């Protein structure tokens with residue numbers, strides 16, 4: 053039972069997670085505390101928008117929290133974790149959503165035996181649709197893992213992975229929504245170039261993505277089969293997919309994931 057949850061970092065990811073948590077009813081607003089480095093306007097905005105508790109004092113934010121979620125950029129994580137380490141106690145669970153940075157590194161910044169779990173959610177948390185991967189780190193037992201899985205399961209799906217897979221996970225599902233949005237931007241531009249008005253294009257494309265996602269989830273069919281079902285020989289889809297193939301679609305996606313994964317590794321090595 054979580055009586056208090058503290059967020060260290062108040063940016064996009066923290067807001068997405070807390071929105072999902074509040075909407076799901078997993079925790080009420082009175083139990084959620086948040087702080088950041090210096091942006092008081094941002095804290096005031098979050099307090100206004102979600103009626104959660106904000107505090108410029110990081111230690112007060114963390115004290116008594118059952119779960120502390122660290123959601124700062126990789127280059128800020130040492131300073132952020134060091135600034136709260138004094139008041140962390142072994143009955144608290146620290147969950148890091150920081151890209152690239154290992155639980156061993158986080159643990160070394162804490163400097164004492166505090167349970168650490170690493171998670172890689174995505175911003176679809178805000179809509180209760182994150183695909184989150186979770187890995188157990190130092191001093192975290194089965195119960196800590198269960199707590200993290202329960203938390204992220206309320207804002208989407210949550211799956212345990214080995215920590216060595218976290219770079220790949222980050223490249224696929226952490227960054228993944230951005231690739232989809234980039235595809236949508238490209239489709240919107242192509243639709244407008246083809247004569248559709250922006251609003252009609254947006255509506256059609258959004259529902260097309262939602263519908264395809266739903267089919268992937270519920271039809272029990274492989275994506276290749278779902279694609280085949282749309283592709284009439286000599287028809288429009290075949291012409292479109294052949295153009296994608298001619299322009300190295302598969303290679304572009306492979307380079308995309310490889311670059312994101314390599315960047316995750318680099319971020320972790322800069323510590």
Ligand SMILES: NC(=O)C1=CN([C@@H]2O[C@H](COP(=O)(O)OP(=O)(O)OC[C@H]3O[C@@H](n4cnc5c(N)ncnc54)[C@H](OP(=O)(O)O)[C@@H]3O)[C@@H](O)[C@H]2O)C=CC1
Pocket residue numbers: 060061062063064065066087088089090091092094123124125126128131132133135149150151152172173174175226227
């Ligand atoms: N955005 C995403 O889609 C995802 C992000 N992540 C990971 O989540 C983390 C946060 O990303 P995101 O939310 O996008 O980043 P943002 O830049 O939006 O937010 C970062 C937050 O960290 C705060 N911060 C910086 N230094 C400290 C400190 N010393 N003490 C307390 N707070 C501090 C900032 O405060 P201030 O503004 O005052 O400087 C800010 O509120 C990153 O590590 C990222 O890899 C993981 C999955 C998906």
Ligand SMILES: O=C(O)[C@@H]1CCC=N1
Pocket residue numbers: 151222226227
């Ligand atoms: O771009 C980033 O580094 C973070 C990690 C996953 C999504 N956003």
